[in-house]
Amino acid sequence: MSTLDLFSVTPSETADLLPRRFRGWFAARGWSPREHQLALLAKAREDRSALLIAPTGAGKTLAGFLPTLVELSHPAAAQQDEGTKNLVSTGRSVKRSGGLHTLYISPLKALAVDIARNLEAPITEMELPIKVETRTGDTPVSRRQRQRRYPPDILLTTPEQLALLLSSDDAPFLFSSLKRIVLDELHALVTSKRGDLLSLGLARLWRLAPQMRAIGLSATVAEPESLARFLVPQREGAADAADIVVAGGAARPVVEMLDTRERLPWAGHTARHALGEMYELIKRNKTTLIFVNTRSQAEMLFQDFWRMNDDGLAIALHHGSLDVAQRRKVEDAMAAGRLRGVVCTSSLDLGIDWGDIDLVINVGAPKGASRLMQRIGRANHRLDEPSRAVLIPANRFEVLECSVAIDAIAENAQDTPPLRTGAFDVLAQHVLGCACGEPFLSGELHAEVLTAAPYASLTRTDFDDIVDFVATGGYALKTYERFARIKQDKQGRWRVANPKVRQSYRLNVGTIVEEAMLKVRLVRSRGGGAGSTGMIGRGGRMLGEIEEYFIEGLVAGDTFVFGGEIVRYEALVEDQVYVSRANDRDAKVPSYMGGKFPLSTYLAERVRKLLDDRRQWNALPEQVRDWLSLQRHFSRVPAVRELLIETFPRGGKHYMVCYPFEGRLAHQTLGMLLTRRLERARARPLGFVANEYALAIWGVGDISHLVRHGKLDFEALFAPDMLGDDLEAWLAESALMKRTFRNCALISGLIPRRFTGEEKSRRQVLFSTDLVYDVLRKHQADHVLLRAARADAAAGLLDLRRLGDMLSRIQGRIAHRELEHVSPLAVPVMLEIGRESVYGEASDELLAEAAEELVKEAMG
Secondary structure (H helix, E strand, C coil), X not given: CCEECCCCCCHHHHHHHCCHHHHHHHHHCCCCCCHHHHHHHHHHHCCCCEEEECCCCCCHHHHHHHHHXXXXXXXXXXXXXXXXXXXXCCCCCCCCCCXXXXXXXXXXXXXXXXXXHHHXXXXXXXXXXCCEEEECCCCCHHHHHHHHHCCCCEEEECHHHHHHHHCCCCHHHHHCCCXXXXXXXXXXXCXXXXXXXXXXXXXXXXXXXXXXXXXXXXXXXCCHHHHHXXXXXXXXXXXXXXXXXXXXXXXXXXXXXXXCCCCCCCCCCCCHHHHHHHHHHHHHCXXXXXXXXXXXXXXXXXXXXXXXXXXXXXXXXXXXXXXXXXXXXXXXHHHCCCCCEEEECHHHCCCCCCCCCCEEEEECCCCCHHHHHHHHCCCCCCCCCCCEEEEECCCHHHHHHHHHHHHHHHCCCCCCCCCCCCCHHHHHHHHHHHHHCCCXXXXXXXXXXXXXXXXXXXXXXXXXXXXXXXXXXXXXXXXXXXXXXXXXXXXXXXXECCHHHHXXXXXXXXXXXXXXXXXXXXXXXXXXXXXXXXXXXXXXEEEEEEEHHHHCCCCCCCEEEECCXXXXXXXXXXXXXXXXXXXCCCCCCCCCCCCCCCCCHHHHHHHHHHHHCHHHHHHCCHHHHHHHHHHHHHCCCCCCCCEEEEEEEECCEEEEEECCCCCHHHHHHHHHHHHHHHHHCCCCEEEEEECCCCEEEEECCCHHHHHHCCCCCHHHHCCHHHHCXXXXXXXXXXXXXXXXHHHHHHHHCXXXXXECCEECCHHHHHHHHHHHHHHHHHHCCCCHHHHHHHHHHHHHHCCHHHHHHHHHHCCCCEEEEECCCCCHHHHHXXXXXXXXXCCCHHHHHHHHHHHHHHHHHHCC
């Protein structure tokens, strides 16, 4: 592997790489080919796969397609053009009519369509004999069938459509001529199960088309070498990787944080205090993208802007839940320059190439430096001019996060996660897809799968377990014929058991499982307290719907606020949450507000360093400096590697607040485990709340008293062994594992989501997966799907690795402060207690009232 940071070429070398008509096309547009674009042409000549790392606006997409356009610009019989003769120096001839030449994979359907539109310009203007087509879920069946029989030169598609194409028996014919695959926004693909599915597709393509080379297009990432491994076949004992080309010369972005003239809230996520200032920014700029972290926040902010839009500015809304036609309408209006502002979510993180966006506003904390850089890159798609962005922190803690994110961008520091280990449920889906095409031998398919980077360390035992699962359902399910989806023939090759299996696979391919909403019904309490086995009365008044992820953290008897009243969680039966009225005014678990993105480990570390270094406080807004100074006066500001714990009484109860700075997911898991331990210590906890920075637990027992008298030891309380039996016991009681298992069962194809002409109802899916989950837990605890579910929960929903690292880091470094009242640093997390999921002005007014009281206490 080689890294090419600077690719300097002379005019003669440019002519050697780029045909005359291409040089003329660049000149007619007033352009010159960029060095990284020429570098990819050189890599194609050398028959090398390559990863291009380049900022938005650097011409990544054109760079990725240039080798293909050049190779397809002339028939093989007319290779005398000065710029193309060297492209065949490797002996691999370029055939104009040899079937599918290049496959382009995009994470978004919209991006594939947009790239097709952008490719038409050079193809038409240079009169190139090249046919380009798209294939997405929206492509008519008739066109899909024609594409398989008469493939275009370039096919633009998605990971799911590639899996479908590979599962057909004519895949060897379709892909035998494939010379190149272009993977766009690769950094976004490889961090999810879609990336696992794509890696397995690549492994199959390397077998069907060994001459195929890959080009990866990516924004700047923390570990480009890991990303480069994704692009080439892996060999045992080797760490093969594609060559890396790094585009240079981009202007540094100009990123500022709004130092609001308004009173900066101590808590909350709406940033409504800065509405007027955001509106002024929209007025002062030609086109502005306003990013928020959740869809509900996008809806609310959009309505706020329209209420104050006395100037009649064209402001639109864009997020993933909107109808596709509405999204396309907004995208077209943006491309045409008819909009002054778009309020959007991560739906535009990988946005369309618009050149006239001159400002990006990020509302709330960015959660990660790389994600923020991706969003900033949506502004000003011109490499030699800086992108401009303004960060709007929603509360005082977010000021700290925004500050360190700006510093990270100035240093071009990245915090993209490392390459994933391939998921078992995705591999099970792939094994079934392979059997839908041509029959396979286990040994040969295992060897093929090992060439995919996420699966390079997959053992033969695990692989055989997965094949057995697809063939029988596993030991505990093999008596049920419906779980037998593949079978062996006399030669030992695996093939689909019947045509219905093949049809089911094609209807259910993919790794995206929609987040579910559960219906909340009010019933009479079954009595007997938490864990009672009394019967639940069915029916009951419908109170509304709630996110499943919130319910999965509860156990019977927990109370929470919903629909304006306090209710007790009784049970979850299929898609119905049964609750009863509760007299207890202490809602044990609140509605978790805030972004869906976790705070990155990298930014969390920088926030801790900022707090520890008082010299850095000088760069913070005055309101935040005063807040931290008050904390230092009344309690303590946590050092980089220590855990600060504060205990204090309030309102007849006792509170423990700690500041791990490890993100909401890790804090929620920590809260669930700590409450179990505190119950054993007779501290009588009532519940907890968590935000990205802190965790608060409250109860009847006086924790300070227990510590003073040696009945509670914080070092033992926060010992890493809580991730053992305590975790297992909590998982056995919670609904989280059932939900995680359900997703794995759907992705693996064990429980189909769709049948011919109909979608399986959620009630049917729940019944099927819950039944299978209970059977496997009882009879086969090491089943492949249970292992997959535990791995998913540990990595995504519980953040166990991060929590384990934190528990190790703080051993011997716990600082306890026994206080008489709430501290300034504790106010934000204390304001989360008992909050209801209400949006709009009511939320802010309720928060402001509670904040006033707490702030007075904190300031003594």
